[in-house]
Amino acid sequence: xAALQTxxxxxxxxxxxxxxxxxxxxxxxxxxxxxxxxxxxxAVAALRLGQAGIRTLVLExxxxxxxxxxxxxxxxxxxxxxxxxxxxxxxxEAPLASFLWLDVVNRDIGRYPGVLDRxxxxxxSVFVGRGVGGGxxxxxxxxxxxxxxxxxxxxxxxxxxxxxxxxFPRARAMLGVNNVDPAWFEASDWYRFTxxxxxxxxxxxxxxxxxxxxxxxxxxxxxxxxxxxxxxxxGEVIYGNNQGKRSLDKTYxxxxxxxxxxxxxxxxxxxxxxxxxDGTYVLTADRIDATGNVVETKExxxxxxxxxxxxxxxxxxxxxxxxxxTLPALDARxxxxxxxxxxxxxxxxxxxxxxxxxxxxxxxxxxxxxxANTANPVFAEIAPLPTGLEHWVSLYLxxxxxxxxxxxxxxxxxxxxxxxWSAAQSAVSVGMAKKLFDRINAANATxxxxxxxxxxxxxxxxxxxxxxxxxxxxGQATDDHGxxxxxxxxxxxxxxxxxxxxxxxxxxxITALAERTMARVLAEDTAP
Ligand code: FAE
Numbered sequence: 236x237a238a239l240q241t242x243x244x245x246x247x248x249x250x251x252x253x254x255x256x257x258x259x260x261x262x263x264x265x266x267x268x269x270x271x272x273x274x275x276x277x278a279v280a281a282l283r284l285g286q287a288g289i290r291t292l293v294l295e296x297x298x299x300x301x302x303x304x305x306x307x308x309x310x311x312x313x314x315x316x317x318x319x320x321x322x323x324x325x326x327x328e329a330p331l332a333s334f335l336w337l338d339v340v341n342r343d344i345g346r347y348p349g350v351l352d353r354x355x356x357x358x359x360s361v362f363v364g365r366g367v368g369g370g371x372x373x374x375x376x377x378x379x380x381x382x383x384x385x386x387x388x389x390x391x392x393x394x395x396x397x398x399x400x401x402x403f404p405r406a407r408a409m410l411g412v413n414n415v416d417p418a419w420f421e422a423s424d425w426y427r428f429t430x431x432x433x434x435x436x437x438x439x440x441x442x443x444x445x446x447x448x449x450x451x452x453x454x455x456x457x458x459x460x461x462x463x464x465x466x467x468x469x470g471e472v473i474y475g476n477n478q479g480k481r482s483l484d485k486t487y488x489x490x491x492x493x494x495x496x497x498x499x500x501x502x503x504x505x506x507x508x509x510x511x512x513d514g515t516y517v518l519t520a521d522r523i524d525a526t527g528n529v530v531e532t533k534e535x536x537x538x539x540x541x542x543x544x545x546x547x548x549x550x551x552x553x554x555x556x557x558x559x560x561t562l563p564a565l566d567a568r569x570x571x572x573x574x575x576x577x578x579x580x581x582x583x584x585x586x587x588x589x590x591x592x593x594x595x596x597x598x599x600x601x602x603x604x605x606x607a608n609t610a611n612p613v614f615a616e617i618a619p620l621p622t623g624l625e626h627w628v629s630l631y632l633x634x635x636x637x638x639x640x641x642x643x644x645x646x647x648x649x650x651x652x653x654x655x656w657s658a659a660q661s662a663v664s665v666g667m668a669k670k671l672f673d674r675i676n677a678a679n680a681t682x683x684x685x686x687x688x689x690x691x692x693x694x695x696x697x698x699x700x701x702x703x704x705x706x707x708x709x710g711q712a713t714d715d716h717g718x719x720x721x722x723x724x725x726x727x728x729x730x731x732x733x734x735x736x737x738x739x740x741x742x743x744x745i746t747a748l749a750e751r752t753m754a755r756v757l758a759e760d761t762a763p
Contacts, residue, residue, distance in 0.1 A: 268284050272542070274370050276541075299484075312469070320474040321344060351365070390710070414452070425594050428592055428619060435681070438675075455467050539760075543727075576700065583628070583682070613668060615631045633671065
């Protein structure tokens, strides 16, 4: 972390370039390689470029989360969120909007570049992390490798043997994936909620499976024993974890900065990409201050450009570039193939004797795995609802095999990029989740909760996703290694490569695909 703090505060001017560039105007900063964003795909790119000795600049629109606030903590708590919680909002917009229909979850906050964003489109909103580390700062840490057969179905042109033999293991090792100790899990107060949901799934004849995590379970056990400061056991997750989680700033990005070749600029949002006559790329970026005001507009030049702004960020940049004519030769499939990974959230009401516990860890460790049910494939993670009080709620995030896809389009009048996902497409995910949970309710004589997602008795939260995937699908908008069609030395390394669905939580897949891209690109494209 020390390396990160030092390097990220360094200025960045004209790194790694020879004298041929010296004649360029002062306003232009250049690097051989630029990486947009600092989430999973971007972090892999930055590390592997840095290790290859290529000077690299990372441009991240969020802030570096390393400075404690007045409470002594870097991130604010979920129960008393402040300005650090959300990206330029005046009120938080938590996924779980209410309890007993009461508006007791969300809070008024000051506008600030907070760590969690909820990006609204017409019929879908998308939660994303903002800051050095992207989604790793806010996510639930579930580090799941997809079923090999489903990976092969989604990526028919990728060598699955190589992925499962080389890149998935490499990604898991680098991310610091570990497993909960089953004996500790069975005895722990903090996972009673999971054991209750497991019992109810088993009563319906369903299979459950442990899922690995990037949260350090050794640390969590010390939290439980009272010998370490509580984070997962103190309700921390969607607004950041102050301890315990191996987010990217502690893994890939820290190593990237350690190479001495990588620099990160924060609070700089890339808004346009074009190409100079000599084939290099030109990026226009707005530098913002803590109030969101643009304090400077910068231009950067690079030979190699890696897009890691996530499914939304990368799709937006490329759709705009194609439609405004700055990169007119981009493939027609740029912007297409987007999906929600079939996400639906829901709650069930338990019987009074089935207590879920006042103590709940925020890190899920188990899923109900009914993916093999070809009539209705669903993988549902058993999610926590840590309120500090017994509430008898079992919460789930279901990942359904929803085949629906949508596209991003450019709206000339507003200059914005829209997402064509409709409520009818979400209804497909709901239908699948309902089939599974109707079974569980029938087997346990339980019912759904109607009070958790706003005042309209909504049972299935189908209007948001944690897993935006697609928009620049591998093998369609790019070649089989993330090279963007039509533009040499332009690459995509993030979740936009995944065609809308991967059947499990996606960051291990995104990381492994980025490792595969970087191995190929460094071997073939950057040779002198
Ligand atoms: P991502 O991590 O989103 O990073 C993109 C970065 O680029 C961000 O830092 C942006 O601020 C930045 N950016 C975007 N546009 C620009 C621009 N124009 N200029 C400069 N910077 C830009 O991308 N997944 C799991 O596998 N397991 C989980 O347990 C899990 N839980 C989740 C819980 C929550 C609440 C959320 C929101 C997500 C969760 N996810 C989980 C999803 C996971 O975090 C997500 O798939 C990855 O973070 C996506 O990685 P990317 O590299 O695509």
